[in-house]
Amino acid sequence: xxxxxxxxxxxxxxxxxxxxxxxxxxxxxxxxxxxxxxxxxxxxxxxxxxxxxx
Amino acid sequence: xxxxxxxxxxxxxxxxxxxxxxxxxxxxxxxxxxxxxxxxxxxxxxxxxxxxxxxxxxxxxxxxxxxxxxxxxxxxxxxxxxxxxxxxxxxxxxxxxxxxxxxxxxxxxxxxxxxxxxxxxxxxxxxxxxxxxxxxxxxxxxxxxxxxxxxxxxxxxxxxxxxxxxxxxxxxxxxxxxxxxxxxxxxxxxxxxxxxxxxxxxxxxxxxxxxxxxxxxxxxxxxxxxxxxxxxxxxxxxxxxxxxxxxxxxxxxxxxxxxxxxxxxxxxxxxxxxxxxxxxxxxxxxxxxxxxxxxxxxxxxxxxxxxxxxxxxxxxxxxxxxxxxx
Numbered sequence: 001x002x003x004x005x006x007x008x009x010x011x012x013x014x015x016x017x018x019x020x021x022x023x024x025x026x027x028x029x030x031x032x033x034x035x036x037x038x039x040x041x042x043x044x045x046x047x048x049x050x051x052x053x054x
Numbered sequence: 055x056x057x058x059x060x061x062x063x064x065x066x067x068x069x070x071x072x073x074x075x076x077x078x079x080x081x082x083x084x085x086x087x088x089x090x091x092x093x094x095x096x097x098x099x100x101x102x103x104x105x106x107x108x109x110x111x112x113x114x115x116x117x118x119x120x121x122x123x124x125x126x127x128x129x130x131x132x133x134x135x136x137x138x139x140x141x142x143x144x145x146x147x148x149x150x151x152x153x154x155x156x157x158x159x160x161x162x163x164x165x166x167x168x169x170x171x172x173x174x175x176x177x178x179x180x181x182x183x184x185x186x187x188x189x190x191x192x193x194x195x196x197x198x199x200x201x202x203x204x205x206x207x208x209x210x211x212x213x214x215x216x217x218x219x220x221x222x223x224x225x226x227x228x229x230x231x232x233x234x235x236x237x238x239x240x241x242x243x244x245x246x247x248x249x250x251x252x253x254x255x256x257x258x259x260x261x262x263x264x265x266x267x268x269x270x271x272x273x274x275x276x277x278x279x280x281x282x283x284x285x286x287x288x289x290x291x292x293x294x295x296x297x298x299x300x301x302x303x304x305x306x307x308x309x310x311x312x313x314x315x316x317x318x319x320x321x322x323x324x325x326x327x328x329x330x331x332x333x334x335x336x337x338x339x340x341x342x343x344x345x346x347x348x349x350x351x352x353x354x355x356x357x358x359x360x361x362x363x364x365x366x367x368x369x370x371x372x373x374x375x376x377x378x379x380x
Binding site for chain 2: 013017025028040046
């Protein structure tokens with residue numbers, strides 16, 4: 001049996017302003033996550049809860 | 055913000071856009087109320103500094119960072135809930151949600167995430183008393199103040215002043231893991247300072263609050279009653295300000311500075327009490343410090359009250375450092 005798919009015929013392209021804002025958000029999100037990971041690691045180390053590998 | 059991605063046949067797609075958010079990192083930062091955050095950071099640092107005992111530098115920095123992020127999270131959740139009234143007030147209509155650059159759900163998610171992360175990280179870096187106090191601060195500000203009291207009672211900022219007063223107590227608890235009389239005094243200084251500070255603003259932004267139905271004291275009890283209460287609070291504040299000397303938290307340097315600051319605070323509140331501030335009900339200027347004739351004394355008190363709080367806590371900190379080095 002053929003699967004039904006509603007193929008889109010119209011596409012909406014983001015404006016340059018939207019792309020610029022999205023890129024900035026993505027970079028900020030990546031930086032935020034990286035900082036979070038580093039802070040959790042350093043905090044655990046500061047509590048003396050060293051990972052086995054260290 | 056529109057999320058409709060349908061494109062009318064007569065317009066090219068590039069001009070319409072995909073309905074993506076235009077919010078940048080700066081808008082998210084604005085959502086965290088940076089001006090409020092600066093006061094939170096400063097008072098929390100003083101709380102941490104004067105607490106007996108010590109905390110390693112990294113954990114101290116983390117504690118302040120988490121308290122600041124927690125305060126920012128409350129700000130974001132407050133802006134999510136109050137977007138409807140913010141859009142109608144001259145002072146707040148340029149915030150990210152009323153401007154339409156960010157979806158309300160984005161602000162909500164951002165606020166929730168930061169709340170959870172800040173509380174958890176504070177517990178990890180210091181102790182769970184401090185983390186519990188931070189969680190209570192966020193809960194009180196968002197649920198008790200923003201959702202419950204703000205639109206219902208003219209006592210909104212009196213009771214709702216508690217979360218703004220808790221940061222030095224959290225900083226103190228980050229070191230000691232307890233709540234003591236000294237940390238309660240730090241809390242009380244900000245708690246008693248809040249009503250005259252906010253009512254001074256409300257006196258010259260009266261119609262702004264009235265238009266959106268926020269029951270600020272000047273709108274409900276009238277300017278005269280508000281000014282009476284402000285004066286009473288300024289006297290109470292002078293007594294609370296003396297408490298650190300009585301308990302031994304602060305010494306003579308603080309006593310001298312606090313005396314001058316409180317004389318000035320009472321004098322400025324007395325000037326407001328005698329003025330015609332809040333007695334006209336016209337459309338108010340957009341800026342936080344622009345005033346109509348007659349409201350100048352209220353504006354001066356509002357501006358001074360910010361300096362007052364910074365100076366009081368700076369004095370507590372300086373006094374503590376100097377006494378420690380002697």
